[in-house]
Amino acid sequence: METETLEDFYKKKFDWLPDNLQQNIGHFNVFRMADFIGPNARTVTHSRRNFYKVSLSHGDNIIHYADQSIKLSGTSLIFFNPLVPYKFERMSDDRTGLFCIFTESFFTEKFRGGLNELPMFAIGAKPVYALDEKQGDYIHDLFEKMLDEINSDYAFKYDLIRNYVSELIHYALKTQPSDNLYRHTDAKSRITSVFTELLERQFPIESPSQRFSLRSASDFAQRLSVHVNHLNRAIRETTGRTTTDHIAERLLSEAKSLLKHTDWNVAEIGYCLGFEEPTHFNNFFKKQTQTTPSSFRNV
Structure with missing residues (x-):
């Protein structure tokens, strides 16, 4: 099974490639989930990718991640490691979430040891963080700031975006991962x-x-x-x-x-x-x- 690259992602979703898609300097982008999910969509599957993803989801869903199946209810922050395939099952019609994608080189100087050394990206870790209303609003505001900056003309906008993503990661590290796990029969x-x-x-x-x-x-x-x-x-x-x-x-x-x-x-x-x-x-x-x-x- 082939790896989904950033080029594949953009061609599939937009049929175009952004100007800043240079792997050696890193890449980042942020989106509203409603722009990607049709009204009848129930399952999103990615086997492998060559980029990281962080998603803020709402409603009732199930994510099958590695050998775990995790029930999501309410607001959840989810971290996706490129090495680990997942399947996302939507159990409700809420599509008000957001997500961002980025390559590891985008954060080369930000996190010592690499992104995979962080607990939420480690293979075998629990990638889901359940958020209450206050926490959800805080994370939502961070994503909105990323959207504002990426559409701005500010010369140092990517430095500021790195700070927002770093803040998001550290905020998640201060909370406890969701323990709402159950083992599927498979x-x-x-x-x-x-x-x-x-x-x-x-x-x-x-x-x-x-x-x-x-x-x-x-x-x-x-x-x-x-x-x-x-x-x-x-x-x-x-x-x-x-x-x-x-x-x-x-x-x-x-x-x-x-x-x-x-x-x-x-x-x-x-x-x-x-x-x-x-x-x-x-x-x-x-x-x-x-x-x-x-x-x-x-x-």
Whole structure:
């Protein structure tokens, strides 16, 4: 499944691209939800994106996020990490919310350690903050200020917008995340889906300097903030195969592709797939295929 880029987002919603869409300097924009949601729309799904999103929603809704299902009632502030797919089910007709989107480079100098170090963007964290009326009005005013500034001619408007988003984040950090969570009967399927998304997101390998980093069940469990036994059990019960089997199969598929379609040497391919020594890669490949990488390449 392909990643939704900022270009995809703008072409799908507007059929145009903004002038300031330069990835290297960062990007930000803010919108009213009513401009995007039709009167009969009930479900919004995004598998992967290459940008962050913060949304202020109203009414009754359900968000399926990673292996969690979260009931929303009233006013909610929601933080979306690009790595984690989600599905948003609208249970009411309220479309008065707002949302903003931005790339991590927009905040490179604002948050040390990167956005993923913040609790609301960490994979496995609870991304929803329930707001009372006073809190909702405060956050709504911050979004309105962002809208005012982005449409202004002020030379330093993006510096001011960064301050507004930073204020929004710190305000959320001072509140407690919503605990109104319940596990769907398909929670195991959901965590398996997220595992698959994280596995696939590491591919394709496009240069010898790129490395496959999540190589074990423990690596994935840590990223998902679940116990490795819980992850292994969910995947086995859902697919009938082990976590290690899935990782090995995807590694082998990419190894075959790189051997056939690149001129990288076997050591380079093994290294970018996470094998520290060429012999480790050779042993893995031969165990899976009963032939060596070099022999496979020369067939």
